Amino acid sequence: xxxxxxxxxxxxxxxxxxxxxxxxxxxxxxxxxxxxxxxxxxxxxxxxxxxxxxxxxxxxxxxxxxxxxxxxxxxxxxxxxxxxxxxxxxxxxxxxxxxxxxxxxxxxxxxxxxxxxxxxxxxxxxxxxxxxxxxxxxxxxxxxxxxxxxxxxxxxxxxxxxxxxxxxxxxxxxxxxxxxxxxxxxxxxxxxxxxxxxxxxxxxxxxxxxxxxxxxxxxxxxxxxxxxxxxxxxxxxxxxxxxxxxxxxxxxxxxxxxxxxxxxxxxxxxxxxxxxxxxxxxxxxxxxxxxxxxxxxxxxxxxxxxxxxxxxxxxxxxxxxxxxxxxxxxxxxxxxxxxxxxxxxxxxxxxxxxxxxxxxxxxxxxxxxxxxxxxxxxxxxxxxxxxxxxxxxx
Numbered sequence: 001x002x003x004x005x006x007x008x009x010x011x012x013x014x015x016x017x018x019x020x021x022x023x024x025x026x027x028x029x030x031x032x033x034x035x036x037x038x039x040x041x042x043x044x045x046x047x048x049x050x051x052x053x054x055x056x057x058x059x060x061x062x063x064x065x066x067x068x069x070x071x072x073x074x075x076x077x078x079x080x081x082x083x084x085x086x087x088x089x090x091x092x093x094x095x096x097x098x099x100x101x102x103x104x105x106x107x108x109x110x111x112x113x114x115x116x117x118x119x120x121x122x123x124x125x126x127x128x129x130x131x132x133x134x135x136x137x138x139x140x141x142x143x144x145x146x147x148x149x150x151x152x153x154x155x156x157x158x159x160x161x162x163x164x165x166x167x168x169x170x171x172x173x174x175x176x177x178x179x180x181x182x183x184x185x186x187x188x189x190x191x192x193x194x195x196x197x198x199x200x201x202x203x204x205x206x207x208x209x210x211x212x213x214x215x216x217x218x219x220x221x222x223x224x225x226x227x228x229x230x231x232x233x234x235x236x237x238x239x240x241x242x243x244x245x246x247x248x249x250x251x252x253x254x255x256x257x258x259x260x261x262x263x264x265x266x267x268x269x270x271x272x273x274x275x276x277x278x279x280x281x282x283x284x285x286x287x288x289x290x291x292x293x294x295x296x297x298x299x300x301x302x303x304x305x306x307x308x309x310x311x312x313x314x315x316x317x318x319x320x321x322x323x324x325x326x327x328x329x330x331x332x333x334x335x336x337x338x339x340x341x342x343x344x345x346x347x348x349x350x351x352x353x354x355x356x357x358x359x360x361x362x363x364x365x366x367x368x369x370x371x372x373x374x375x376x377x378x379x380x381x382x383x384x385x386x387x388x389x390x391x392x393x394x
Contacts (some may be wrong), residue, residue, distance in 0.1 A: 002094075002376055002393055003159055003163070003390075003392075003394075004093050004094075004105065004107075004133065004159065004393060005019075005020060005096070005166065005394070006019040006103075007155070008096055008139070009096075010050075010149070010211040012141070015098065015141055015149050015266070016141075017096065017097040018095070018097075019094050019095040019097070020094045020095050020101070020129045021094040021104075025093055030220055033038075034074075037308055037387075042321055043263065050299060052277060052297070053295055053296060053298060053338070053343055054306075054307035054308070054309075054338055055307070055338055055340070056338045056341055057341040058296070058341070058357075059295055062280075062294060062295065063288055063289060063293070063294065064237070064292060064293050064295065064345070065185045065292050066291045066311075066348045066349050070345065070346075070349045071352050072344070072348075074195065074350055074353055075353055076120065078350050078353060078354065079229050079347075079350055080115050080229050080230070080231050080350060081116055081117045081228045081229065081230070082115070082117070082222065082223060082228070082230040083115050083116075083117075083122075083230065083373050083375070083376045084112075084113070084210065084231070084232045084233065084376065085232075085233040085373060085380050086110065086111065086113075086210045087109070087110075087206075087377065087380045088109065088110045088111070088114040088203070088206050088213070089109045089384060089387065090106055090109075090138060090391055091106065091107045091109075091200055091391065091394060092104055092105070092109050092195070093105035093106060093107055093133070094259075094394070096136070096139070097136075098136065098138045098141075100243075101138070103135075103181065103194050104135035104198055105134065105135055105198070105394075106129070106131065106133075106202060106371075107131065107390060108132045108134065108201075108205065109129070109130075109387070110130040110131070110205060110206045110208040110209060110379070110386065111127055111128070111129055111380045111383045111384060112127065112130070112206065112210050112213050112239055113125060113128065113213075113376065113379060113380045113382070114126065114127075114168030114213065114230070114276065114376065115376045115379055116360050117372065117373065121365050122372050122375045122376075123241065124379050125379075126352055127379070127380060127383050127385075128133055128176070128209060128213065129383060130174045130205060130206075130209055131154070131174055131215075131390070132170070132173065132174060132175045132176070132179070132201070132205050133156070133173055133175070133248050134177050134198035134199070134201040134202055135149070135152075135176060135177070135179070135180050135182055135198075135269060136176055136178065136179060136181050136194065136198075137178040137179065137181060139152075139178070139180060139261050140178065140297070149175075149176045149178055150176070153173055153175060154177040155175055156176070156212060157172045159385070160173075164390055165392060165393060169385070169389055171389055171393065175205070175244075177201045177202075177205060178201075179194075179198050180197065181194060181198065191335065201244060207243065207355065208243055214232070215380050216256045217230065218261075223261050223262070225261065225262070226295045228261070228262045229262070229263060230261065230262045230263070231263050231264075231265055231351075231354070231373060232262055232264045233265065233266075233376070233377070235328075236259055236277035236306070236331075237301060237306060237330065239266070248331045251330040254295070262332070263330070263331055263347060263351075264329070264330040264331075265327050265328070265329055265330075265373070266327060266328040266330070267327060267365050268325075268367065269310075269327075270369075271286070271323060273283050273299055273308075273316045274299070277297060278297070281302040285323065286323060287322075288311075288312040289312065290313075290314060290315035290325075291312065291314075293309050293312075293329075293344070293345075293348050294309050296308065296309040296339060296341075296344050297309065298338075304332065305332070305333050305334065306331065306332060307331045307332075307333045307344070308328065308330050309328075309344060309348075309388045310326055310327070310329070311326065311327055311329055311348050311352070312326045313326070313331075313351065313355040313368070313370075314352070314365075324367045325367040325368060327368055327370075329348070329351065330367075331347075351370065353372075354371060354372055356368040356371065357371055
């Protein structure tokens with residue numbers, strides 16, 4: 001067995017049994033904890049009907065054209081200067097048995113980073129690597145709480161420090177994160193339910209690190225106004241159940257100021273997300289002509305208000321499905337204000353320009369991709385440390 005399993009078995013007075021695993025890698029499709037979409041829940045319905053739309057001049061027709069002259073006039077003048085993405089690899093360590101139940105352990109290697117634009121060039125920016133160990137909460141046999149898991153992380157790092165993995169490669173764990181295994185949280189997960197919960201903790205940590213990086217960029221004055229905006233790959237709708245941190249660490253006031261100049265762009269979205277408000281929304285999105293957008297809708301969730309619209313980036317030949325070149329666009333917005341329709345059109349025009357040149361053949365999602373995001377993904381993925389080093393530990 002590896003260092004982690006040996007440590008857990010040897011420090012539990014026989015109350016924890018460890019079992020090694022020959023399978024060290026977890027395929028993404030086996031661990032799609034959240035389903036196939038970036039968005040997962042219906043939002044609340046605004047009580048004031050005048051707040052159903054998020055723009056000041058909502059169109060009477062469902063499809064709004066982004067005119068060619070507006071797209072061309074913004075070439076080389078993008079208001080987007082920064083592009084952020086997060087990625088992860090998950091490894092299964094093995095299993096431990098506590099009180100007759102066998103729980104999996106998982107290690108996550110997380111990379112969160114951004115690239116910036118310098119003139120017409122996309123330059124590599126900065127990245128942060130986080131390595132976490134997801135363990136069942138039941139490992140805390142004496143119910144000591146978060147301090148227990150912090151101490152275990154320190155002890156595991158101390159033991160790694162006695163090996164060449166630390167002195168030569170700088171390998172260490174940033175966090176030991178407990179995942180909940182209460183009956184209410186696992187009854188719907190089915191096969192591999194505990195492994196899904198472990199992976200959810202790792203996914204949550206990636207989302208937290210993305211949010212903290214945005215906060216760092218804002219506080220550093222890098223993201224500053226409407227002409228130094230950031231595109232985040234994926235939804236900006238952070239949920240309380242998708243975080244490993246208490247609300248106080250990522251407070252509403254910080255969210256409001258940090259995400260003022262951030263646009264979230266999702267390649268994978270639920271086309272029926274707004275069906276309670278717009279019964280034909282799925283059809284409206286599927287029938288979007290090239291370089292057209294839907295109306296912008298107000299979406300409310302967990303006390304935050306978002307501006308959401310859908311945009312077809314290009315006229316893709318022989319697309320795989322009717323949503324293949326459409327993205328969902330999100331911006332944070334105050335409850336008492338609407339976004340200007342002219343601003344939404346301007347951002348849409350910039351996004352269409354960001355879609356070119358395409359990364360055709362380099363990514364299965366190329367039709368929905370924004371090219372700078374594609375570059376940022378490649379940058380982040382290039383920063384993974386060799387998984388053989390992690391396997392040596394686990």
